[in-house]
Amino acid sequence: MLRRLADWFRSRSGVDHLWNHWMRENVPSRINWFYTLGSLALFFFIVQVITGIVLALYYAPTPQSAYASVRYIQYQVVLGGLVRALHHWGASFMVIVVFLHMGRVFFYGSYKAPRELTWMSGVFLLLLVLAFGFTGYLLPWDQKAYWGTVVGTNIAGLAPVLGSYISTFLRGGSQVGAMTLTRFYTLHVVVLPALIVALIVAHLSLMRRHGITAPPKYEQDPEREEFYPRHAARDATMIFVAFVVLLALSLMRSAPLEAPADLNASGAEPKPDWYFLPLYQLLKYFPGKLEIVGAMVVPALVFLVLLALPFLDRKPERRIGARKPFAAAGGVFVLCLVVLTFLGSRGSPPAATGIGVAETSGAFFFGQKCASCHQLDRLKGVPDDAWIQQHARDKNVQLATSPKISARVASTLSAYMQARPKLDLSPAELHGAGLFVLNSCGGCHTLLGAGGISGPSLDRVGSKRDKKWMIEHFKDPEKLVPKSKMPAFDYLSDQELSDLSDFLLRFK
Amino acid sequence: MDSRREFFKTTFWFFAAIPAGILSALTLGAAFSPVFKKSGSLPQGVDLGEVGQIPDNAPQVKMVEILRSDGWNQQRIQRKVFVVKSGGKVRVFSPVCTHLGCQVDWDESDKKFNCPCHGGQYNLNGDVVAGPPPRPLEEIPAEIRDNKLVIRSG
Numbered sequence: 001m002l003r004r005l006a007d008w009f010r011s012r013s014g015v016d017h018l019w020n021h022w023m024r025e026n027v028p029s030r031i032n033w034f035y036t037l038g039s040l041a042l043f044f045f046i047v048q049v050i051t052g053i054v055l056a057l058y059y060a061p062t063p064q065s066a067y068a069s070v071r072y073i074q075y076q077v078v079l080g081g082l083v084r085a086l087h088h089w090g091a092s093f094m095v096i097v098v099f100l101h102m103g104r105v106f107f108y109g110s111y112k113a114p115r116e117l118t119w120m121s122g123v124f125l126l127l128l129v130l131a132f133g134f135t136g137y138l139l140p141w142d143q144k145a146y147w148g149t150v151v152g153t154n155i156a157g158l159a160p161v162l163g164s165y166i167s168t169f170l171r172g173g174s175q176v177g178a179m180t181l182t183r184f185y186t187l188h189v190v191v192l193p194a195l196i197v198a199l200i201v202a203h204l205s206l207m208r209r210h211g212i213t214a215p216p217k218y219e220q221d222p223e224r225e226e227f228y229p230r231h232a233a234r235d236a237t238m239i240f241v242a243f244v245v246l247l248a249l250s251l252m253r254s255a256p257l258e259a260p261a262d263l264n265a266s267g268a269e270p271k272p273d274w275y276f277l278p279l280y281q282l283l284k285y286f287p288g289k290l291e292i293v294g295a296m297v298v299p300a301l302v303f304l305v306l307l308a309l310p311f312l313d314r315k316p317e318r319r320i321g322a323r324k325p326f327a328a329a330g331g332v333f334v335l336c337l338v339v340l341t342f343l344g345s346r347g348s349p350p351a352a353t354g355i356g357v358a359e360t361s362g363a364f365f366f367g368q369k370c371a372s373c374h375q376l377d378r379l380k381g382v383p384d385d386a387w388i389q390q391h392a393r394d395k396n397v398q399l400a401t402s403p404k405i406s407a408r409v410a411s412t413l414s415a416y417m418q419a420r421p422k423l424d425l426s427p428a429e430l431h432g433a434g435l436f437v438l439n440s441c442g443g444c445h446t447l448l449g450a451g452g453i454s455g456p457s458l459d460r461v462g463s464k465r466d467k468k469w470m471i472e473h474f475k476d477p478e479k480l481v482p483k484s485k486m487p488a489f490d491y492l493s494d495q496e497l498s499d500l501s502d503f504l505l506r507f508k
Numbered sequence: 509m510d511s512r513r514e515f516f517k518t519t520f521w522f523f524a525a526i527p528a529g530i531l532s533a534l535t536l537g538a539a540f541s542p543v544f545k546k547s548g549s550l551p552q553g554v555d556l557g558e559v560g561q562i563p564d565n566a567p568q569v570k571m572v573e574i575l576r577s578d579g580w581n582q583q584r585i586q587r588k589v590f591v592v593k594s595g596g597k598v599r600v601f602s603p604v605c606t607h608l609g610c611q612v613d614w615d616e617s618d619k620k621f622n623c624p625c626h627g628g629q630y631n632l633n634g635d636v637v638a639g640p641p642p643r644p645l646e647e648i649p650a651e652i653r654d655n656k657l658v659i660r661s662g
Contacts, residue, residue, distance in 0.1 A: 043527070050531055054538045058579065065580065072580035078541040079534050086534070229516035236523035243527040 021208070023228040028214035030221055031231060034108075035212065036238035037101035042200065043239045044094040047246070048132075051087040052189065054080075059139065061185035063178050066141035067260040074257055081254050086246065088255030091133055093246055095275045098129055106309075106330055109318030110213045116310035118206040121199055123306045128196045133273055135188040138181065146261030148272050149184070150176050154446060154457070155283070155295045216318040277344030278337050287460055287508075302333075362416025363433035370413070388413050432503025435496055444486070447507070455486060462508035470501035556600065556650065556657040562593040565632060567601075567614045567621075572659065589648060590614065590621070591657065594632050598657055601634050602646040612645070621645065 010016050058077055060069040073080040102122060105111055111119035138149040153176060157167030172179025214221060225231075272280050279299060286294030305312070313326045320327045383391070388410040436447075444455035465473075469480065474497050477484040489497070556570050567590045576585050588611070590601040601621075603611050610625035620637060621630040628639035635644045649660040 047531065050535050054535045057539055060580075068580040076541075076545075076580075077538055078544050079537040080541065083534055083538045229513060229520050233516040233519035233523070236520045240523035240526055243530070247530065 023232060024226045025208065026224045027212045027227050027231060028218065028221065029223040029225045030214045030218035031212060032215060033234065033238065034104045036235045037097055037104055039235040040238055040242055041094060041097045041101050044090055044097055045200070047090045048087060048094060049193070051083050051090065054083050055087055056189055061139070061181045063141060063181060066139065066181060070140045070257060074254070082250055085250035085253065085255045089246055089249050091136065092274065093242065095129060095133065098126055102126065107320055108213060108215055109320070109323060111310045112313070112316060112318060113310065115210050118203060118210060119310050120307055121203040121206060123303070125196065125199050125203060127303065128192055128199065130275065132188065132192055133275060135184040135192065137273055138184045139188065140257055141181065141261050142258040143261055144258050144271065146176060149180065152272065158292045158295045160292065213318070219318065274341060274345065278340035281340040281344035287463055362412035363430050366413060366416055383414060383417065426502070428499040429503045429506060432499035432501070435492070435500045436503060458504055459507055462505040467501045467505060470504065471497045474500065554659040556591055556659065559598055559652055559655055559657050562591055562598060564593050567592045592632055598650070598652065600648040600650040600659065602648055604646065605641055606643040606645065607639070607641040
């Protein structure tokens with residue numbers, strides 16, 4: 001009975017045909033273990049899909065709930081921490097395997113005619129894998145996620161002409177917030193999966209259409225055999241070993257979860273996941289106006305060269321020894337990636353001057369509320385938020401200001417005091433920081449990854465302008481920047497303009 | 509040759525099945541997590557008022573505040589209960605119909621708890637008198653302390 005049911009299912013579904021099509025393909029007998037990397041990449045994609053579906057059962061993409069729901073997954077859901085770790089580390093494994101797979105194809109010259117489209121679809125797949133990494137990074141809504149995305153979307157804003165539109169589109173507004181989270185979530189779980197599945201189907205169909213190449217030195221060997229069972233067994237063995245490694249890593253190290261995203265937090269270091277470190281490091285070599293070269297031009301060129309590789313290297317010879325210029329270029333490229341990743345993992349962010357929005361605000365509030373009684377040089381230790389609030393309410397203290405110091409103001413004050421040894425702001429710069437906040441400069445300008453985007457970023461203004469230019473510009477922006485939309489700050493005194501310039505010129 | 513082929517076949521299915529099995533177990537375990545978790549319940553010691561003020565044979569609606577755990581959300585919500593004094597006994601009933609979970613209401617003219625969904629009916633003691641409910645209304649354990657009705661346990 002069961003056998004008859006199975007036969008009926010096989011005849012009606014055509015599952016045998018499917019099996020024969022994919023598993024009984026004739027492949028060169030000489031293919032080796034390096035040929036398992038494509039299957040391995042596909043396996044890791046399946047791991048990401050399955051674990052991702054489970055995470056989506058519990059995740060809520062709103063700023064109020066995202067972090068709490070991820071904590072819930074991590075600590076309350078049965079096996080939730082392990083599933084999240086598999087998803088987190090699986091993403092890294094997938095990137096590594098995709099790179100290795102591309103390396104194998106490059107090394108063996110397998111991208112050559114007639115397999116150009118197979119290679120090109122693979123390059124787009126790599127791009128999609130990285131897009132998954134970028135969009136997934138924000139979802140836990142922790143400090144690293146938030147600030148990493150602030151910087152990432154600002155980089156998109158550097159694109160010529162359309163830059164501000166692109167970053168506003170990505171963020172769903174001028175700031176990273178609720179709209180950004182729902183957008184990234186939709187991209188991560190709906191749009192990108194649909195695109196990648198379509199592209200995987202295309203990639204595999206192309207692979208099937210043109211067949212698999214043998215390693216170059218066995219190119220003339222006519223011996224072929226069916227993929228199943230010998231090569232399939234090798235793929236399965238590789239998948240098993242890689243999965244055991246992934247599982248062991250996930251059991252030993254849970255996926256990181258930092259403090260929840262805090263828009264006023266000091267010391268948040270926006271560092272991307274390791275596979276974006278080359279890009280992150282590259283940005284440091286292109287300061288000021290050249291930033292766009294590191295952020296856009298170089299990555300776009302790399303992408304285009306990768307895409308065009310089969311058309312640049314057109315000779316039919318596939319042995320690496322006969323393709324020395326390409327082998328050398330490929331080697332240099334990999335070396336650059338490794339070195340940039342290494343340097344990026346050690347360094348600090350491009351604009352790490354140690355002062356953020358919280359410290360700036362804190363400096364302002366200190367000048368307003370504390371400076372008439374306190375000299376920071378004489379302060380022993382750094383008071384925390386609770387102490388500051390308590391101190392302000394203390395009836396025995398003669399306050400020069402209102403006793404109402406909100407939790408937010410207290411946190412910026414302590415952030416400023418903690419950062420002060422690193423900052424070493426002169427009294428003029430301190431005053432300038434206060435004027436920056438008081439005049440809402442951050443409403444239009446970004447400073448260290450936070451603020452508005454309708455005006456240019458001030459992160460490196462110190463390397464572009466001098467004090468004379470700054471003061472003149474404050475008084476009459478249009479005189480120096482035709483069609484400038486910035487209002488004139490001519491109501492500020494010369495001293496105030498000088499102090500504000502001193503503060504901003506620190507950012508180099 | 510055949511034995512070699514069989515070895516590869518066994519290797520393939522063995523090594524393919526293990527990751528598939530582990531992944532399935534992990535993901536199903538996580539997906540079914542709520543099944544293993546205890547859901548929220550009424551807190552202990554909630555004061556439902558003076559016993560003397562509860563009229564005979566006329567169910568009273570009382571609101572009880574409970575802490576509801578809904579995934580990562582914890583919120584205090586008001587939950588309705590019926591307090592019934594009949595035959596010298598005071599009992600507290602949940603208003604949830606035991607058929608498919610709709611909210612029953614007391615019909616004073618009919619002297620029955622009516623469920624609006626599928627016509628379930630319960631009498632003053634919470635017993636089913638008509639319709640599809642399989643069980644009486646759930647009784648919430650309560651006791652009288654210092655002449656006050658108090659919910660006993662969660």
